[in-house]
Amino acid sequence: MITTWPAPAKLNLFLSITGRRPDGYHNLQTLFQFLDYGDTLHITPDQSGRIQLLTPVDGVPEAENLIVRAAQALIDAAQARHSLPANAGAAIAIEKRLPMGGGLGGGSSNAATVLVALNHLWQTGLSAAELAAIGVRLGADVPVFVYGHAAFAEGVGELLQPAEPAEKWYLVAHPGVSVATPDVFNDPALTRDSPVRSLETLLRLPFHNDCESVVRKRFRKVDELVSWLLEYAPSRLTGTGACVFAEFDTEPAARQVLELAPKWVRGFVARGVNVSPLQRTLSGG
Structure with missing residues (x-):
């Protein structure tokens, strides 16, 4: 039976970079909120004992696709605790709406949906x-999609605190x-010393993205798009764009x-939501 x-x-409603770590990654503070818009995965659990990706991505080997990697990682974890049904497999197809390299978390969201859905379907x-x-x-943003609630994130994005930002309407534009x-993150001009602040303080300040100035300088179309949108409403980059x-x-x-x-x-136009559509599906809502 196909499940959807x-x-x-x-969106990163704000993004501050507070330092560079010894491992080369960056510490940050960001506020994640979901949109009622995204990709759709069609998953058919079966007894084939393998993961079949029905919609491969041009230029991305199947073994490197986050959908396949997430499914295999779940298999490995479930087998280690002997909770995986014998010959558990699945065929997975994706309707892709979110642009790659857009800062909307498409790949991370796909991975999280596979983890959550197969954990439910296989009853692991x-x-x-x-x-x-x-x-x-699989990716620093995957946990927030797994938990499925708007969150204030610190560390590399993995330290999450539930949050309740206003659920606005957004025009999301791709240049x-x-x-x-x-x-x-490797650009020398990137701001890396924003002060560490509490969520309460950050919510009182104008929302800002420390990556925006670098991206606007590197990509003329992004700069033009931000400038145009600012004529109509508060506007900024999400993630690294x-x-x-x-x-x-x-x-x-x-x-x-x-x-x-x-x-x-x-x-496209979408509503910001603090409870992820994935969680609503999981709970039958």
């Missing part, structure tokens, strides 16, 4: 904390370029601005 599972986008019995521990090895996260979002109080206001977008801009 959402893999929602996320792993807790959310155990799934998150598997997920962080048609792809931003590689390592390029941004390339997507930019503008916040509105109502859906019609966001859609009105989207209709004015330049032809080179691809965009």
Whole structure:
């Protein structure tokens, strides 16, 4: 039986980089919120004993695809605790809506959805904390998608504290370029010394993304897009980009601005939600 599972986008409502770690990664403080928009995974559990990806990605070997890696990581963890049904397998297809290199967390969300969905379908019995521990090895953003609640994140993004930001409407726009996260974090001009602040303090300050100035300088189209959106609403980069979002109080206001977008801009309007669509699906809501 085919089952359908959402893999929602996320926004970084703010992002501060507070230092560089000895291992080369960066400590940060960020506020994650989900969107009621994203990719969709169709998962058919079976008795084949293998994972079959029905929708491969051009240029990405199957063994490196995060969907396949997440499924295999779950298999390894479940086998280690002898909770995996014999010959458990699955066929997985994805409807891809989120752009790669867009800062919306598409790959991490796909991985988390696979972990959560297969844990449920195979009845392997792993807790959310155990799934998150598997997920962080696949990507720093995977745990927030596993837990499925808006969160204030610290460390490299794995230290999570539930949060309840306002659920605004967003116009999310893509400028048609792809931003590689390592390029941004390796840029000498990147701000790396933002002060460590409490969530309460950060919520009182204007929201800001420390990566934005570097990305705007490296990508003219991102700079043009931020400048254009700022004419209509508070706007900023999400993650390391390339997507930019503008916040509105109502859906019609966001859609009105989207209709004015330049032809080179691809965009959509979505609601920010503090409970992930994946969690709502898991709970039957």
